[in-house]
Amino acid sequence: MRNSRRGNVDPFIVMDVMEDARRAEEAGRHIIHMEVGQPGTPAPKGARDGLAAAMQTGQLGYTVALGLPELRARIARLYADWYGVDLDPARVVITPGSSGGFILAFTALFDGGEKVAIGAPGYPSYRQILRALDLEPVVVQTSQSARLQPTPADLGDVDFQGLMVASPANPSGTMLGKPELAALIKCAQDRDAAFISDEIYHGIEYEAKAVSALEISDDVYVINSFSKYFSMTGWRVGWMVVPPEHVRTIERLAQNMFICAPHAAQIAALHAMECEDELTANLEIYTRNRRLMIDGLPDAGFDRIAPPDGAFYVYADVSHLTDDSRAFAAEILEKAGVAVTPGLDFDAKRGAGTLRFSYARSTEDIRDGLARLKAFMAARG
DSSP states (O other): OOOOGGGOOOOOHHHHHHHHHHHHHHTTOOOEEOSSOOOSSOSOHHHHHHHHHHHHHSOOOOOOTTOOHHHHHHHHHHHHHHHOOOOOGGGEEEESHHHHHHHHHHHHHOOTTOEEEEEESOOHHHHHHHHHTTOEEEEEEOOGGGTTOOOGGGGTTOOOSEEEEESSOTTTOOOOOHHHHHHHHHHHHHTTOEEEEEOTTTTOBSSSOOOOGGGTOSSSEEEEESSSTTOOGGGOOEEEEOOGGGHHHHHHHHHHHTSSSOHHHHHHHHHHTTOHHHHHHHHHHHHHHHHHHHHHHHHHTOOOOOOOSBTTEEEEEOTTTOSOHHHHHHHHHHHHOEEOEEGGGTOTTTGGGEEEEEOOSOHHHHHHHHHHHHHHHHHHO
8 A cells, every 4th residue: 555755754752662661561660751741640630520520411522623612711711810811712722632733733824845943852743743744844953052942043044934932842841031932933923934832831830930922922823732731641632822813714624634622621621720729739749850850860970951941851961971862761761660762852963862851750750760760870880
C-alpha cells in the first residue's frame, strides 16, 4: 500500500522512552519516571465526582462543535480572574486536547507549503504536526542569553507566515515577560504573519505569573489545555481562543475534523475549574519538587542547569558528559532505573548534548530518582 509524504514524520522520542520504561517495569523493575510531562496526581476529585453524577442523570453524546457553552463561559471567566482580560466566551473553542487545537490552528491559518517559525529547543510535535499538514516548520535556534526563548533579532532574516511561541516553555520551563512577548507579537504582525501562543503550562509558575498573549493583542491564537495545571492529561480536552472573525472558520473545521471534544471530558473539565484548593496543593508539590531538582541535580553531577520559571521540567546541558543523549538516557534507564528524555526530541541540532528531567511526579519519587542519579553518576566516574 502506498504512503503519503506527509506521513513521514519523526517519532516522539519520549514516547519511545516511556515504552522502554514500561517494558522494564513489566520485567519486574521499579522505574522512576522523569521522562514524561504528566502530573502524578489524578484529575481533581470534584471533576471525577461531577462526571460520575452526570453519568447517572444524563446521556453523554455529541456536543456542539465549539464545546459546551457553560465550559466556554467558565474559561472566559478564568481570563478575567488570572489576567484581567475581558474575553467574549464566543471566542473560546473547546478542543480534543491542545493537540486538537494545534491541528485546527495550523489548518485555519496556513496554506500548504507556508512556513511557521518555532524556537529550538521546543515541543517536538509542533514540527511533526506542521509537516503532516504539508507546512514547513522553520526552526530558530535560541540562545542561552535569551533563556532559550526566541527574540525578534533571531527572526530578522527568517521567512515565515506564522510564529509560534510557548511560555512557560517545554523543555526549558522559561517564560517570556510582557515586553518580550509583545515584541514577538509585533514582529509577527509587522510581517502580516499569524501569531500562536501555546499557554498549556499557565498556572504552573513559581516566582512570577505567566503573561497571556491576550493581555497584549486580540489578533492572536492562544492554545491551552486541561492536561497540566488541571492534571487531566488522559481526558484529552483543551481550548483555544481565536479572533472573533475566525470563530466560524474554526467551527466548520472542528465540525468536520472532530465533531466535538469528548462530552465526558468537557463535563469533568468544567468541574475541575472549581477545585482551586486541590489545584493549589498540586502546585505546592511541584514547588517542592523544583527545589529538590535545583539542589539535587547539581549534587548528582548534572550541574549545567537553569532554574525553570514554570512548567515542571529542568533542561540540562550534558554535552560534557555525552555526545549522544539518546544512548545516555538509555544507560540511565538501564543502570539507574530512572527514565529521562533525550534532548534530541526538542532540538535536532544541539539536543545530542542535553537531557530533560520532569519533576511532575510525587515528591517521594523525585527524592528516590535523585538518589539513584547520584549513585549512577558516582559509579560512572
